[in-house]
Amino acid sequence: MNQAELKARTEQVLRDLGIDPLVIAHRTLPYFEEVSEHLLVDAETNVETGKIYRLTAAAAAAWHNMKQQAAADGVAIYLVSAYRSLDYQAGLLLAKQDAGIPPDVFFTSLAPPGCSEHHTGCAVDINTPGCDEVTGVFGETEAFIWLSANAARFGFVMSFPPDNPWGFIYEPWHWCWHSNS
Ligand SMILES: [Zn+2]
Incomplete structure (x- = not known):
């Protein structure tokens, strides 16, 4: 389309x-085009709710790499939303x-x-322990500071910074993987 x-x-x-x-x-x-569901893989399971978050295979691989590096740097990040x-x-x-x-x-x-x-299968909403999910407070966490410095290396871009041209509120928790970055 x-x-x-x-x-x-x-x-x-x-x-x-x-x-x-x-x-x-x-x-x-x-x-955005909606990704075909058969292109999605299980990227992560919520430990509390058992909910499974799906992404495209490439986005999931990038997410895993980024999460692993964050953990190695002492920063815990996890998914609270992915494909919708x-x-x-x-x-x-x-x-x-x-x-x-x-x-x-x-x-x-x-x-x-x-x-x-979110329906591209490449976007993620990220949280860190002790932070209310999908709130502006995420922008004040160690996790956000780490993402700001490192996410680009893994292909993730914060989609909606303050005063973005699309009229969305500032969403420090929302990042999207871009294959060409
Ligand atoms: Zn989002």
């Missing part, structure tokens, strides 16, 4: 959820709607289905 087709698909998903696509019309959001399907992302929106949060608010922290790097 090209960008126009991906955009049309996102707008249809939004309409199906009862959300007017106009709410994101002013945003220059990127659209479009349907799953739509479910997250539905939950926000059910909670009475308006779309123009939740779309600053949650990507519309089709615009999330």
Whole structure:
């Protein structure tokens, strides 16, 4: 699918959820292809919940290498999210709607289905022990300082720094693996 087709698909998903696509019309959001599930591998299992996080094989290998180096440097990092399907992302929106949060608010922290790097199988949400997951506090941890200095060597880039052009909040926990970096 090209960008126009991906955009049309996102707008249809939004309409199906009862959300007017106009709410994101002013945003220059990127659209991503959804990875085929057969290309995903189990990257990590949450020790507490047993939830399995999946990534593409290459992203998983890069994650393992990075995690191993972090551990060697005395820094513990683990996954709290990885691959999420479009349907799953739509479910997250539905939950926000059910909670009475308006779309123009939740779309600053949650990507519309089709615009999330998570369905590429290359994006990860990272946490470290003692930190509330997916909160700005992660940006003040040793783990974040380590990632800022080292993640690029493993191909991981922080997607949403402060004042990013896509209108997402600062997400120090969200990193995406890029094959060409
Ligand atoms: Zn994320």
